Amino acid sequence: MLKFPIYLDNNATTPMDPRVLEAMLPYFTNHFGNAASRNHPFGWAAEEAVDYAREQIAALINCNPKELIFTSGATESDNLAIKGVFEMYASKGNHIITATTEHKAVLDTCKHIEKLGGQVTYLQVNSEGLIDLQELEAAITDKTILISIMYGNNEVGVVQPIREIGRIAKKHGVLFFSDATQAVGKIPVDVEADGIDLMAFSGHKMYGPKGVGALYVRRKNPRVKVTAQMDGGGHERGMRSGTLNVPGIVGLGKAAEICRLDMEADTARIVAMRDRLERELLQMEESYLNGNKESRLPHVSNISFKYVEGEGLMMGVKDIAVSSGSACTSASLEPSYVLKAMGMSDDLAHSSLRFGLSRFTTDEEVDYAISHVKEAVTKLRELSPLWEMFKEGIDLDSVEWAEH
Amino acid sequence: MAYSDKVIDHYSNPRNVGTLDKSKNNVGTGLVGAPECGDVMRLQIEVDQNQVITDAKFKTFGCGSAIASSSLATEWLKGKTVDEALAIDNMEIVEELALPPVKIHCSVLAEDAIKAAINDYRVKNGLEPLVEAKSHH
Numbered sequence: 001m002l003k004f005p006i007y008l009d010n011n012a013t014t015p016m017d018p019r020v021l022e023a024m025l026p027y028f029t030n031h032f033g034n035a036a037s038r039n040h041p042f043g044w045a046a047e048e049a050v051d052y053a054r055e056q057i058a059a060l061i062n063c064n065p066k067e068l069i070f071t072s073g074a075t076e077s078d079n080l081a082i083k084g085v086f087e088m089y090a091s092k093g094n095h096i097i098t099a100t101t102e103h104k105a106v107l108d109t110c111k112h113i114e115k116l117g118g119q120v121t122y123l124q125v126n127s128e129g130l131i132d133l134q135e136l137e138a139a140i141t142d143k144t145i146l147i148s149i150m151y152g153n154n155e156v157g158v159v160q161p162i163r164e165i166g167r168i169a170k171k172h173g174v175l176f177f178s179d180a181t182q183a184v185g186k187i188p189v190d191v192e193a194d195g196i197d198l199m200a201f202s203g204h205k206m207y208g209p210k211g212v213g214a215l216y217v218r219r220k221n222p223r224v225k226v227t228a229q230m231d232g233g234g235h236e237r238g239m240r241s242g243t244l245n246v247p248g249i250v251g252l253g254k255a256a257e258i259c260r261l262d263m264e265a266d267t268a269r270i271v272a273m274r275d276r277l278e279r280e281l282l283q284m285e286e287s288y289l290n291g292n293k294e295s296r297l298p299h300v301s302n303i304s305f306k307y308v309e310g311e312g313l314m315m316g317v318k319d320i321a322v323s324s325g326s327a328c329t330s331a332s333l334e335p336s337y338v339l340k341a342m343g344m345s346d347d348l349a350h351s352s353l354r355f356g357l358s359r360f361t362t363d364e365e366v367d368y369a370i371s372h373v374k375e376a377v378t379k380l381r382e383l384s385p386l387w388e389m390f391k392e393g394i395d396l397d398s399v400e401w402a403e404h
Numbered sequence: 405m406a407y408s409d410k411v412i413d414h415y416s417n418p419r420n421v422g423t424l425d426k427s428k429n430n431v432g433t434g435l436v437g438a439p440e441c442g443d444v445m446r447l448q449i450e451v452d453q454n455q456v457i458t459d460a461k462f463k464t465f466g467c468g469s470a471i472a473s474s475s476l477a478t479e480w481l482k483g484k485t486v487d488e489a490l491a492i493d494n495m496e497i498v499e500e501l502a503l504p505p506v507k508i509h510c511s512v513l514a515e516d517a518i519k520a521a522i523n524d525y526r527v528k529n530g531l532e533p534l535v536e537a538k539s540h541h
């Protein structure tokens with residue numbers, strides 16, 4: 001039985017796994033203690049639960065449990081990593097390297113750093129969304145303190161060459177921070193093998209709760225520290241004050257454990273569905289897959305349908321919940337800056353859809369999505385003067401459009 | 405974004421979708437908007453000897469409100485004289501379709517398309533073009 005709308009926006013957020021909820025529930029009521037209360041069993045139970053979650057998470061990303069700082073989510077982790085390194089290593093330099101396709105939580109933090117007098121290099125990506133390693137290395141100066149490159153992109157799913165970036169960072173004695181919000185729990189992430197010094201991720205992208213996330217901060221080779229961005233009780237080794245969100249952390253831990261145990265089986269199923277969806281939709285004329293086809297996350301597919309407009313398309317596919325490449329919030333449509341950074345024209349960016357699958361997505365849902373999207377695209381093209389012109393062989397770039 | 409029932413109705417069952425023979429002298433074609441702005445509207449009218457619009461067709465690349473605005477415009481155009489058609493104001497479309505403020509420009513586009521089609525018809529038939537289509541955006 002299909003339930004509508006079908007949720008295919010799992011890069012925005014995932015539903016929480018019922019097993020995670022079950023693990024969390026006792027920590028709202030019975031075990032409500034403050035993990036920082038050292039004097040009684042209520043505090044001990046909470047602390048024990050937090051420590052257990054640290055182990056569950058550490059096992060997923062191959063770090064030491066002590067290297068995890070709990071936060072409210074990836075946005076906070078991104079801020080803490082970048083601002084925290086900028087402040088802590090001010091005597092070493094003030095230069096940060098990042099890329100134009102990063103999440104806003106990274107890009108806007110970098111803008112903030114620039115206001116504070118920092119220097120930021122924004123690396124371009126190629127048409128497939130990948131950065132150029134030579135460009136990265138060439139951008140490093142003696143003032144560079146941090147490279148901030150995301151693991152997997154949230155819009156197109158492109159996975160950057162993380163290990164090579166880690167190696168370059170190490171070679172030049174620069175710290176490497178990766179926003180791995182879309183990757184952790186979906187593909188094997190190993191901070192040791194990858195050479196990552198700091199890494200952000202979030203519960204609600206990996207079948208855990210919202211409002212909880214973590215920042216991995218390396219303790220050995222090198223020992224990394226970040227300046228706290230909130231003053232207070234000095235929790236989390238002084239790097240992040242505030243009473244720990246015990247139920248959330250328990251949920252993040254459980255989510256991490258399930259991801260570690262089920263990743264292989266989940267991925268096999270999800271990739272099969274993703275590939276089928278892609279194969280079917282790309283059979284349509286003038287539809288294009290966005291982003292590198294090899295180096296990418298298993299659960300996302302971003303496809304442009306030329307000659308149909310994004311918002312009209314969204315209206316036509318109302319039975320499925322997906323994201324579009326345009327954020328039409330006002331009279332001026334803003335095409336996705338990620339697709340634009342990949343060199344895509346505005347109109348193609350506008351007409352893209354992002355499909356995000358999850359461990360709960362079913363074959364029936366994918367079948368429905370395929371026929372629903374095909375139908376909407378076909379209908380809108382019949383309505384589209386651009387499609388008609390294309391079919392007549394008119395070069396749309398040669399048309400003089402009325403001024404606008 | 406919640407759409408009104410009328411917008412949804414026009415979007416789901418657009419009226420008068422299609423193409424008229426633009427080489428004919430009594431057919432006026434208006435093409436407005438631009439692909440990179442996310443909306444292109446083509447509206448065509450066929451006019452008889454009495455200056456009455458006997459047929460109207462449209463094709464629109466754009467959001468649901470733009471599709472609905474142009475669909476509605478073709479409905480209104482049929483049977484009107486060219487002069488009556490010139491008097492159609494975008495705010496009437498806004499009202500009829502209950503468009504929210506951010507979608508007003510979709511209706512402006514429809515008004516522009518009507519004026520552009522009439523202009524094309526006038527020029528083809530040796531008449532002065534209209535002074536100025538309402539500018540927008």
Ligand SMILES: Cc1ncc(COP(=O)(O)O)c(C=O)c1O
Pocket residue numbers: 011012072073074075076078103105150152153154179181182201202203213
């Ligand atoms: C790559 C990336 N970074 C950061 C975030 C922000 O995460 P959170 O919602 O946990 O603050 C997201 C989610 O939108 C994301 O996809």
Ligand code: FES
Pocket residue numbers: 311328330331442443466467468469470507509510
């Ligand atoms: S045509 Fe631009 S939002 Fe309607």
